[in-house]
Structures are given as structure tokens and as C-alpha cells.
Amino acid sequence: MTALLSLSAVSKCFRGIVAVDRVSFDVAEGALFAVIGPNGAGKTTLFNMIAGAAIPDGGTIAFAGQPIGGLTADAVCRRGVARTFQLVRPFPALSVEDNVVVGALLHRRSVAAARDRACTLLRRFDLFDKRHQRAATLTLPDRKRLEVARALATGPRLLLLDEVMAGLRPTETDRMVATLRDINRDSGVTILLIEHVMRAVMALASRVLVLDHGVAIAEGAPQTVVRDPAVVQSYLGQCYRENEAV
Amino acid sequence: MAALLTRLTDGAPRRAVILLGILFATLVVAPWLVSDYLVTVLILILYLAYCGQAWNIMMGFTGQLSLGHGIYVGLGAYVAAVLFTRYGVGPWFGLLAAMPVAAACGAVIGFLAFRFGVTGVYFAILTIAFAEFARIGFDHLGIVNAAAGLFLPVAQYAHNDLWRLRGSPTMFYYVILAATLCAFILCRLLITSRIGYFWLAIREDEEAARAAGIDTFRYKIYAVTISAAVTSFAGVFYAFFYNNLFPEQVFNISQSIQIILGPVIGGVGTLFGPLLGAFVLTGLAESLNSALTAFGIDLPGAEQVFYGMCLLFVVVALPEGIWPWLARALGVTERVR
Numbered sequence: 001m002t003a004l005l006s007l008s009a010v011s012k013c014f015r016g017i018v019a020v021d022r023v024s025f026d027v028a029e030g031a032l033f034a035v036i037g038p039n040g041a042g043k044t045t046l047f048n049m050i051a052g053a054a055i056p057d058g059g060t061i062a063f064a065g066q067p068i069g070g071l072t073a074d075a076v077c078r079r080g081v082a083r084t085f086q087l088v089r090p091f092p093a094l095s096v097e098d099n100v101v102v103g104a105l106l107h108r109r110s111v112a113a114a115r116d117r118a119c120t121l122l123r124r125f126d127l128f129d130k131r132h133q134r135a136a137t138l139t140l141p142d143r144k145r146l147e148v149a150r151a152l153a154t155g156p157r158l159l160l161l162d163e164v165m166a167g168l169r170p171t172e173t174d175r176m177v178a179t180l181r182d183i184n185r186d187s188g189v190t191i192l193l194i195e196h197v198m199r200a201v202m203a204l205a206s207r208v209l210v211l212d213h214g215v216a217i218a219e220g221a222p223q224t225v226v227r228d229p230a231v232v233q234s235y236l237g238q239c240y241r242e243n244e245a246v
Numbered sequence: 247m248a249a250l251l252t253r254l255t256d257g258a259p260r261r262a263v264i265l266l267g268i269l270f271a272t273l274v275v276a277p278w279l280v281s282d283y284l285v286t287v288l289i290l291i292l293y294l295a296y297c298g299q300a301w302n303i304m305m306g307f308t309g310q311l312s313l314g315h316g317i318y319v320g321l322g323a324y325v326a327a328v329l330f331t332r333y334g335v336g337p338w339f340g341l342l343a344a345m346p347v348a349a350a351c352g353a354v355i356g357f358l359a360f361r362f363g364v365t366g367v368y369f370a371i372l373t374i375a376f377a378e379f380a381r382i383g384f385d386h387l388g389i390v391n392a393a394a395g396l397f398l399p400v401a402q403y404a405h406n407d408l409w410r411l412r413g414s415p416t417m418f419y420y421v422i423l424a425a426t427l428c429a430f431i432l433c434r435l436l437i438t439s440r441i442g443y444f445w446l447a448i449r450e451d452e453e454a455a456r457a458a459g460i461d462t463f464r465y466k467i468y469a470v471t472i473s474a475a476v477t478s479f480a481g482v483f484y485a486f487f488y489n490n491l492f493p494e495q496v497f498n499i500s501q502s503i504q505i506i507l508g509p510v511i512g513g514v515g516t517l518f519g520p521l522l523g524a525f526v527l528t529g530l531a532e533s534l535n536s537a538l539t540a541f542g543i544d545l546p547g548a549e550q551v552f553y554g555m556c557l558l559f560v561v562v563a564l565p566e567g568i569w570p571w572l573a574r575a576l577g578v579t580e581r582v583r
Contacts, residue, residue: 051457077459085457091450102447105440106459114440154459 002065004029004190005050005081005158010059010069012045012214019045021214022059027158027207032184033192034205034222038235042214043194044086047162050192051083052076063158078106082156084147086163086194092136096127099135099146103153114153121149125179141172145179152183161193165200177203198236202226210235254434262578273423277416285415289487291528292422293480298508298520299429300476305506306515307437308469309449311370314377316501318348318474320384322481323496327396328389330486337411341482345475351376352474356467365452374499381497390491398489411486418487425479426521432476433517445469449515477505507553511560513567522569527556 003026012020020042027033035043048054050061052073061069068076077083082103091099100118101111108114122128125145130138135146144164151159161180165173177200184191195201201208201222208225210218212234218225225231255263273292277285297315304310325347326340335343355376359369385393406413411421436442444465447455456462485491495501512523531549538545564571573579 053453053457073453073456074459074461077457082459083457085454089451089454089457091447091454093450094446098443098446102443102455102460103458105443109440111438111440111443114443150458 003027004031004064005192006062007046007050008060008062010046010049010056010061012042012049012054012057018214020049020056020211023211023214023216024059025209025216025219027190027192029157029190030184030188031190032181032204032206033190034201034208035192035194035211036196036198036201036208036235037211040213041211041235043211044162045214046211047083047160047194050076051081051160077154077156080155080157081160082151082154082158083160084144084151084162084164086166088140088143088147090135090138090143090146090150092134094135095132096135096138096146097122097131100149100153103150104155106154118149118153121153124183125149126175141168144168145176148176148180152189156189158190158192161191161195163194163196165195165197168197170199173197173200174203176200180204198226253438254431257438259578261576262573265576265578270427277419282415285419287528287532289415289419289422291524292419292426293483293487294504294508294528295521295524296422296426296429296483297477297480297505298512298524299426299433299517300473300480301505302509302515302520303433303436303445303473303476304469306509306519307433307442307445307449308466309452310466310469311366312373312470312473312502313370313499313506314373314375314502315473315477315505316497316499317373317377317380318352318477319481319484319501319505320377320380320491320493320496321348321351322478323485323491324384324390324396324481325478326482327398327485327491331396331398332389336409337482337486338409341479344478344482348478348481349471349475352470353467356470360463360466374502377497377499377502381493384493384497390493393493395490395492397491398485400489411483418483422483425483429476430517430521436472437517441465441468507557509567511556511567513569516567516569516573518573519567519569522572523567526568527553530556 005027008024009022010020011018011022023046035046037043045054049056049069052071052075056069060067063079063081068079091102097118100121101114104114104117105111119128122131125148127142127145127149130142135143138146148161148164165176168176180191181204183189205222208220208222209216210225210231217230217234218228226236276288297319301312301315304312322344325344326337329335329340329343330337355373359372364372384390390396406417408417444460447458447460448462448465452462484496507527508523509520510523511527512521513519531552534548534552538548560567
């Protein structure tokens with residue numbers, strides 16, 4: 001089976017500092033793939049390159065068999081890759097509903113059809129009752145869900161989620177995990193997520209890639225990866241292992 | 247027609263539609279109720295409301311600040327006036343030429359700015375620069391009589407000639423009223439359509455808009471082009487109403503500033519803002535002038551000081567403009583945009 005997203009020796013430097021160093025991995029269609037690693041490991045840079053917000057210095061990024069490295073962000077999105085931002089960026093003065101309508105209009109001509117689609121998504125993300133509020137008035141967890149809803153409204157085949165669980169309480173995290181799992185199961189959308197919240201990664205991901213200082217140090221099933229000595233050493237720390245063991 | 251009406255009123259509060267109907271009806275009968283002098287004041291108000299509405303497409307909807315909208319007024323005015331005085335082409339055919347010229351000019355300015363990532367304050371400065379280029383260029387352009395000015399023949403008005411736009415102020419009043427209504431309808435249609443949503447997204451957060459798949463470059467070019475084309479009609483109207491054109495006047499920065507004061511005071515990004523702002527500003531300024539004249543006080547520049555004070559008041563007290571505040575007071579708030 002060919003991978004939906006395939007990175008091969010992708011690199012990015014910022015003034016001599018290697019942020020991402022020849023990273024290669026494949027994400028299969030329909031997978032829930034997580035990228036973890038300490039702060040500054042190059043996760044968001046990697047994301048930006050896939051999403052077209054940054055241009056790789058080397059290597060190739062292929063989506064559905066087509067190279068996408070170096071395309072603009074909007075062109076990447078039109079091909080079926082939608083993203084969220086680590087620091088949420090809803091359209092603040094627009095209503096919650098209109099935020100999602102904007103996404104849904106990407107592949108729809110009619111505003112009414114886009115509105116229907118937006119309402120379906122808002123119900124799914126428990127935002128339907130707040131649809132007439134300005135997005136700026138939402139709480140952080142709501143804004144995070146709104147971002148995911150807007151990204152999904154563009155009808156992606158691949159959804160890139162940049163730390164959507166950060167700042168959520170455990171119950172909210174579980175709710176988000178459940179929603180994402182449902183969406184992945186129902187619509188078959190492939191999800192690639194950057195995440196620090198191990199609780200979410202373990203519950204959600206079918207495969208995990210660990211980055212450290214721009215280098216991929218481990219890849220595999222979550223249970224295997226968290227026991228990898230290199231991963232424990234660089235990221236999770238001894239405590240995590242012991243807590244897990246308990 | 248019925249479909250258009252449904253489309254226009256869909257989602258708008260019933261009370262807003264009724265109020266708009268009353269306002270329009272009042273404006274239609276106004277020339278019979280007020281003096282000739284007040285009719286010319288109303289013409290100025292509607293002219294500024296029209297320009298403000300056109301400017302609002304760029305700034306209010308798409309978030310691109312143009313401080314040089316005078317260039318589109320000037321181009322529209324000169325294209326139509328030259329065609330009329332030199333080739334005898336009537337204003338409506340002149341408009342057919344003026345609109346593409348202004349639109350092309352807007353597209354070029356937009357292309358140069360957006361292609362090279364000029365945004366925010368720098369974009370605003372660029373728009374001033376182009377308006378200044380045009381002013382200086384037209385000051386030396388022989389075909390438009392350069393700085394000496396271009397004059398349209400003024401005959402005694404035996405009757406109103408709508409086709410050639412020669413006639414009484416009342417005729418001009420109805421022309422600009424119809425145009426303002428058309429601009430209002432156009433803006434309402436634009437902002438409730440796909441392109442409008444994309445513009446708002448760009449205004450709110452350009453990077454997030456791009457991440458949602460919007461080709462922001464293309465949609466910003468559309469905004470400038472449409473805004474420029476709509477503004478050019480104001481120029482045609484200006485030429486045929488005032489019958490004289492000087493580059494120092496039409497392309498002047500004060501013309502551009504005058505255009506944006508209405509929507510800024512009325513409410514940037516709202517449909518009623520430009521109209522309300524023009525009414526408040528010009529209406530109060532004219533009242534001030536009449537009051538000063540009545541008391542026999544001669545204060546040159548009083549109007550400008552008054553504009554400045556209005557602007558200060560609005561920026562401090564009602565930073566969103568008068569309309570959002572008034573709309574809440576009247577209970578006709580539009581859906582959150």
C-alpha cells in the first residue's frame with residue numbers, strides 16, 4: 001500500500017541551526033500518526049513544511065504520490081491537507097459558524113451548502129449552541145475545537161493537528177480524543193498530530209515518530225516507542241517509565 | 247427580482263429592512279421638501295457615502311487600507327470627461343471605459359503590492375504614492391489640459407438630459423441616490439457570498455485564511471479591482487456635476503481622506519457605516535458653516551478642525567464607529583461578522 005504522505009530526507013536549517021535533519025517517514029491512508037519530542041525538536045517546523053508554510057531546504061514531501069514541498073499553504077490545502085495552529089488562530093470577529101463556513105466554502109460554491117456542512121461539524125464539536133457568538137469570545141478549549149472544525153470543513157484527506165490538546169483539562173482531552181477517533185473512523189481522514197500530552201498520544205495514535213534535535217530517533221507503535229531507551233532518555237524521562245509501570 | 251429581494255433581506259432583522267425602506271423613501275421625496283441648497287448638500291453626502299461604500303470593500307471587508315482612493319475617482323473623472331469633451335462620447339459610455347481603466351489601475355497596484363508582500367502601513371503608503379504619481383502625471387499631461395484643468399461645456403439647462411448627464415441638481419441627486427443604492431446592494435450581495443467570506447477571512451487573519459485554502463493573493467486583487475471599478479463611477483459623476491477637473495483637486499490626498507472619513511466614523515466594515523458617516527460628518531459640517539455664516543463669523547478652516555474633532559471623538563468614544571453602537575440601540579444588529 002502506498003503511503004498518503006511520504007517524507008524523504010526532509011531538512012530545514014535556520015541560519016546554520018539544523019531544525020529538521022533528514023527526516024523520513026510514511027503515513028498510511030487512514031492512520032492516526034503522532035509526532036512527539038521535546039520542545040525545540042523541530043516538530044512544528046516539520047509541520048510547517050508539510051503545510052506549505054515553510055520551504056524545505058532538502059528532501060522531498062509527497063502527498064498522494066504528488067510532490068508538495070515548496071507549494072504555498074493555500075495550494076497544499078486545496079490538495080487536501082488541512083492544518084491547525086499551535087497558537088489557535090480563529091477569525092476573531094467572525095461568528096463561530098462563519099469561521100467554519102469559510103473552510104467549507106473551499107470546495108463549495110453555495111454559501112447555503114457550506115452553512116449546512118458547518119452546522120454538521122459544529123454539532124460534532126459541541127459548538128452548535130455557540131454558533132452565533134464571536135469566535136474571540138470562546139474559551140481556549142472551544143477555540144481549539146473550532147480550529148479543528150474549520151480545518152475539517154475544507155474536506156481534507158490529511159489533517160495536521162499542532163498540539164490541539166495543549167492547555168486542555170484531562171476530561172476535555174478525552175473528549176477531543178474521542179471526537180478525533182470518531183472522525184477518523186467515520187470519514188477515513190488521516191490524522192497527523194504533534195502532541196505533548198502523552199495521555200492523548202497513547203489513546204489515539206496508531207503509530208508514533210519521536211523527534212529530538214531535528215532527528216527522528218524512533219518510530220513505531222506507541223507502546224514500543226515509549227519503552228525505547230533513547231526516547232525515555234531524551235524526552236519522556238525516567239519518571240514516565242516508572243509511572244507507566246505502576 | 248423577487249429572488250434578489252429575498253437574497254438581500256435574508257438574515258437581516260425585519261426592523262432593519264423596514265428602517266432601510268423608510269430611509270430610502272425619505273431620500274426619494276427629499277428634493278421636494280428641502281431647499282435647492284440642501285439638495286446640493288445631500289448630493290455631496292450621497293457622493294461621499296458612495297465613495298465610502300466602495301472604499302469599504304477594500305478596507306472594511308478585506309482589511310487592505312487604501313489612502314489613495316482619489317486615484318480611482320480621478321481616473322474615472324478624466325476618462326469620461328476626455329471622452330465627452332474631445333470625442334463627444336456620453337457619460338454612460340464613458341463609464342464603460344472608465345471602469346476598466348480604474349479596475350486595471352487597481353489591479354496593477356494590488357499586483358505590485360501583494361506580489362511582493364507589501365502589507366499594512368506600507369501598503370497604505372504605496373496607495374498614497376500612486377495617487378501622487380497620478381496627480382503629478384496628470385498635471386503634465388497635455389491631452390487633459392494638464393494643470394490648467396479640464397472644463398465641460400455648461401449650457402443653460404432647458405431640460406434634464408439624463409443620457410448626457412446635463413441638467414438640474416435634482417437630476418444629479420437622483421443619479422447619485424440610485425448609484426448609492428446600487429453600491430449598497432452590491433456590497434450586501436458581495437459580503438454574503440463566497441468571495442465576501444474569503445475577504446473577511448483575509449481581513450481577520452491572512453495566514454489562517456491561507457491555511458484554509460484561500461488564494462489570498464487572488465482575492466485581495468479582486469477586492470482592489472472591484473473597489474476601484476465601483477469608485478470610478480464617483481469620478482464620472484464628479485466630472486459631470488462640477489464640470490471642471492483639476493489634477494490638484496481630484497487626485498489630492500485630501501480627496502482620498504474625505505472618502506475614508508465617512509466609513510471610519512460610521513463604522514468600517516459595516517454596510518450602513520459609510521452612509522451614516524457621510525450624513526453625520528457632512529451634515530454637521532454644513533450646519534456648522536451655516537451657523538457661522540448666520541452669526542457673521544468668518545473662520546477659515548473651521549470645517550477641517552471640525553472633521554478632526556469628529557474623528558477624535560469617534561476614535562475615543564466609539565472605536566467601532568457610530569453604526570454598530572446605533573444598531574444596538576435600534577435593535578437591528580446584523581449577524582456577527
